[in-house]
Amino acid sequence: MNIQNIHLMYFSPTQTTRCILEEIARGMGRAAATVTDITQPEIRSRKPTVFESDLVLMGAPVYSGRLPKDAARYFSRLSARGALAVPVVLYGNRAYEDALLEFKNTAQACGFVSLAAGAFIGEHSFSSKEYNIAQNRPDKADLDKAFAFGQKIAGLLESIQAPGEIGPLTVPGQFPYKEAVARGPMDFIQVTEDCDGCGVCIPACPANAIDEANRYATRPEGCIYCCACIKACPQGARIMKEGPLKGIAKMLSESFSARKEPETFFAGR
Ligand SMILES: Cc1cc2nc3c(=O)[nH]c(=O)nc-3n(C[C@H](O)[C@H](O)[C@H](O)COP(=O)(O)O)c2cc1C
Ligand code: SF4
Ligand code: SF4
Missing domain, CATH: 3.40.50.360 (Flavodoxin domain)
Structure with a gap:
């Protein structure tokens, strides 16, 4: 064709x-x-x-x-x-x-x-x-x-x-289809002292959910939990806080390793 x-x-x-x-x-x-x-x-x-x-x-x-x-x-x-x-x-x-x-x-x-x-x-x-x-x-x-x-x-x-x-x-x-999961806003990302303000996380975010003026903190209301900012950060300064999402990550790594x-x-x- x-x-x-x-x-x-x-x-x-x-x-x-x-x-x-x-x-x-x-x-x-x-x-x-x-x-x-x-x-x-x-x-x-x-x-x-x-x-x-x-x-x-x-x-x-x-x-x-x-x-x-x-x-x-x-x-x-x-x-x-x-x-x-x-x-x-x-x-x-x-x-x-x-x-x-x-x-x-x-x-x-x-x-x-x-x-x-x-x-x-x-x-x-x-x-x-x-x-x-x-x-x-x-x-x-x-x-x-x-x-x-x-x-x-x-x-x-x-x-x-x-x-x-x-x-x-x-x-x-x-x-x-299965019901979409309704996750309320979750404050799950910690920005550590390693952040050097490079701004790389801003364009990596698909939801405009990073607040440059607030030391690159995440605005939980807009965040879709995609973790693009965590993976893009050259300093490794964005990390998952202890909480429900980290609990899911642990469960997934244990239950879906095959x-x-x-x-x-x-x-x-
Ligand atoms: C909010 C959220 C929900 C997800 N749900 C599933 C899922 O139901 N099953 C699965 O195997 N992976 C799930 N994933 C993982 C992504 O599908 C997977 O990492 C994918 O490769 C990401 O694509 P990208 O690299 O193009 O963003 C989920 C990821 C996120 C952020
Ligand atoms: S990418 Fe990492 S180091 Fe750069 S501003 Fe964002 S959090 Fe800070
Ligand atoms: S997890 Fe995704 S949506 Fe949330 S702040 Fe990071 S890049 Fe933006």
Whole structure:
């Protein structure tokens, strides 16, 4: 099928989703015509593009078995006429539950035909030196699988003439989706004396939730717990306080240490 362009579009506070999407594109052997990183609120506030005769590799992390709300809201505003989608989720070695189904359904509601989908594993946002949860993933084996997934998508495209030939795509998940977890504001980040005021954490935050004027403290009301600021801080000056979230990190590191592998799905014909 003659796809005019491929586009990358992702929400990726700690970069694992971006990394896998880029590798899939490499495997497809095509340079992306556009790359839209919707992690930052300014980008999400722009009017989304209408896609025609193109393929969009779209990616998002799994938050509590669902898509992050900000990402879901943006993706649901896209529109497509005859364009194809490949929705991909990244999860932290626990489970992706309904997130991939939600992504596929969201793309379909916008008018995309989903050709394939994938669930890959990324280092958990809550992972740290103390509590290792899928640390350093995606690793080489994950990237090889992402590359091979891209190659297979390219092969599929060559074998079809028009979106009408693409059959249904089945992915794991249940509808109605699981209830979104309502976490109240949590003050879970401590800024230590190692902070040198470099400001790197400010643009790393997808929620404008860091108060420069208050010694880079986090505003709990806006925070989405993505831990991007913790991972981006060059001084290691942002650390998780003792509390519920650190308790979850400990539990995840103990209960989900067995390695999970990427899964890919392809539409029927
Ligand atoms: C609030 C929150 C909820 C999460 N929920 C899940 C989950 O339900 N299952 C899971 O395996 N990982 C979960 N994760 C981990 C992320 O899905 C994982 O680290 C992902 O690779 C992050 O993507 P990014 O690097 O593109 O930000 C969660 C992370 C956060 C911040
Ligand atoms: S990135 Fe770290 S060192 Fe730099 S301002 Fe933020 S907390 Fe301080
Ligand atoms: S302040 Fe909260 S939302 Fe912002 S980067 Fe840190 S954890 Fe993520």
